[in-house]
Amino acid sequence: MKNASGHTFHIPVMGLGFTIDSPIKVARFGISSVVSIIQVDLIEQMREFYCKQSGEEYTPIPIEDVDHRAKRVTAYLDLMQRIVDKQVEDMKNEPFEEGNDIVKYFKLLPEDSPLKGLYVEMTKMQGAEKDVAQIQLRGKIVTGAINVNIMTKVDNLNYAKDGQLLPVEYSDATSALRGFANSTLNSSVVFSAGLNPRLFAFLENFPDFFPDANGIIRKKIILKVSDYRSAIIQGKFLAKKGLWVSEFRIESGLNCGGHAFPTEGYLLGPILEEFKIKKQELARELTQICNQALSQKNRLRLSENSEIQITVQGGIGTSREDKFLREYYNIDSTGWGSPFLLVPEATNVDEATLQQLAHAKQADYFLSHASPLGVPFNNFRKSSSEEQRKERIQKNRPGSPCYKKLLAFNTEFTEQPICTASREYQHKKLKAVLADPDLSEEQRAERSNEITEKDCLCEGLASSALLTNNIPDPHKLVAVTICPGPNLAYFSKVFSLEEMVGHIYGRTTILNSLYRPHMFINEFKMYVDYLRKEIDKNVISMNEKQAKYFSSFKGNLFKGMEYYRTLLTKMVEEPVEFKKKMKEELDALESDLNFATVVLKAAVLS
Template structure:
């Protein structure tokens, strides 16, 4: 969801028991939003200046503490309300999924109960209420070690990701830190410095670790590394490699269904493997624990209907599903201006594309009609390609310079284009493609902060970028929080009348498109993937299709025959795909 859209979502939804996630990537944005809320709520504000000692970690800690205080105040005020008609406390219970607590609320609110009995049971309902968690995200690969003020090198323990961890660890919040984008050993090794990540005397862990993973193998490798440090993974958050928002970490054609099957079958094996390592590491620190702490397995990426949500919970035995991009059409929950809200609403396949916009070199879902993209194209047309790099969070490239620079910067793009034009191994078409891929890089670290700043009417020169995922193509209604929650739980259908394929078909099509694009990139010398890689990719897709054929009854609530027919059509298209020729080996 980027940095700006959900920077203060917890203040909108946590009182109703809804968890949300904010990115710790941009401490400049965090500090400005903290100042904004201090003024809004009449709290004394003391600036933490950029360049001051430990400023990034201190800004994050101060903001999280502020959010924690405000959310707790909101929640307690809500909990103390009467259950009269129109009171917000009723909204808390009406948003709940159907279950024991919801059923008890409905019974208590019926007219059949005596007044005294009703009051006692209303108090019991209040006791069972819980606020949503203020969870945070750290993208492990965004770990710049260059000071953004004086451009000096940070100490090894002062990098951006480690300072993000420190800011969270030293805050008051009881929640989770979500690590995405793969393993960062230095970052993971630092977690054990902070006591809140270890179980207390009751076995509870105040600050929990969530790993966002794209397959079982990644989960096992990262889990073992952390367990040996005495850190328990409280949640394994599987995300589709392509059917997601923002950065996309594609697998080699391994599809969601077969991956979820492996998680389902080997979930307890994973816990049984990790717990002895975890227990031994705790013993070295003088801690004891009676058994494995709780863990959750959750799924996100492309879930768009209640039937899909239900299939994942029931068939794959997941504990929850995550929803991101559809909430960009819920202004009650996120920060988005009216203009871009409308652009997301009407966006389809042509407007929401997997691009090369990220300077990290990772495919990135992008709204092509955003202010950021329009400005980037204008700059190219004016011969001014690239960004002035105002935030400098993604300065990692040393291809042409001793000091790292960002691949979205004017400096890098000018040097890269000069190099491309001087290459003798590229023809005219290939040179054009290389130049375009170079100038496709956008200033995402600065422009993703714009949604919050613009809606809050705070001055900024950033141009709003929208990292919306492909699932949003099927949602075309601006919704209230109640409507979106009711859609998730099957009480209403926001996609009624939409010709939307099943989520597993959508992901399969995305992987086919990605494969075709990669084949073309090989031809243009933008990729060095081999024939063997594509053969493996193709085989994984076909194996995934066969799995879906076998499991159609379990995965598709309605339209099974159409689902199977589409699988047959897509399998034929995959069989017909032309792959790059194998490399010819010259005789020795």
């Protein structure tokens, strides 16, 4: 199944600022993208910028307004909708001439798109017949969705100017959700990072999340999940409130950008297989639960044949992989994220960082512990934020000023939560570590590195958007944190939108010369490396619970390996040499897993 526009891919959310205005860049071409709506200071800065760009009057929404977070989100989303609507209206009035957006719209479509076929036929026509065909084509243009993202873990309570704790409806994620709910958008909110009961319950306050008199849900729910179990738990939680999940967006636990949420050794292929087998069962079960709740609320019920879309993202790199995912697993859309960081027409990456990415080596991408969330975070060694973090340590001033406080969760030293990346926390924590008499010098050094590895994401993940658009930062914090997935190592150039979309659809190939295993193998390697590092980290003092976890993890990887051996026989379009190489890589991974088994057994016995 394709998107309504005919495209078979979407651009996922990236950071706080990299896709903050992607809809303004690509929606008119029928490409859907996702905007992060949690960093409301950045949102207000972008709204001011685009008001000036579009000739609209800008009226600031001050922080003194207790509901400024939600109001800023609503105002920016409504502005984006107006800008995109105007772009599409202007595009529809353009002549079909090379260089115009209307021609670009149809040329970007996949080759097997019926609409692309109509366009190609039109170019061969003459006279009145051609005029009629062009009118029909203009009427078939579909705008890409302006979807939004809320990371459910980023949901701090907030404080008034007088220091009083504000009610829960003014928390970060809840405010962002209210901002989207009150907007004019007819699109989806993507919830990532797991179940947030308080936030999910808040959805019930807004009628747009329920079917209207015509059975249409104006604002849909998309859940980003790492496996089927997570999907069914969260899906049922929402269905019991009468809330329908229109899409489950599966993301690789490790082969992705931004925060990584490793599964317990469950690999992407077997996860997709489970969704493929249980998709209809999942839809039926959630429909039944949802309709029971809707009846109790005296709301219109869903159709008994309601469908759920299953999409996937994380590490996709070739048109063959993309096609296999869609055709073999019946995937409705694929997410292409990190490669679009090299496409200025689609994302915000400042020139210095853009050139660093274009010339990066494979070793420049690494899984770090930089996030104050305590979740593994895909990082880039050459980023200016990494340089800044190290410089601060050298100057004996580790940590960052903390203005946004989106990730302020720690109360170890303070009554009000502070962020573990903040200068205040790191100063206090390092002092405590140095004063601990039970730690050896080696242990002190290790703890100190763990403390100072945390970096400010609120500023770093937003600054590139400010630099790209020449928007001054009031605090002069311009160091860029960028979080590509490791798959970006195979792309080494700045690309046009046509080049990247052409690569996705197999019209051209833009990979560099670096040998690239299949995405399933790449992810498998990441999981084996992750397991070995975790075992090594705990090998000296491993307890029974940890040993059981690692054993289960390893067992799931072995099951995944056997699944891929069987899958090789079903990859009929792949060349024989490719499948032979993939089998050799699986054999090598089996050896690595066997070695991990030996280490694990030795740790348990000791």
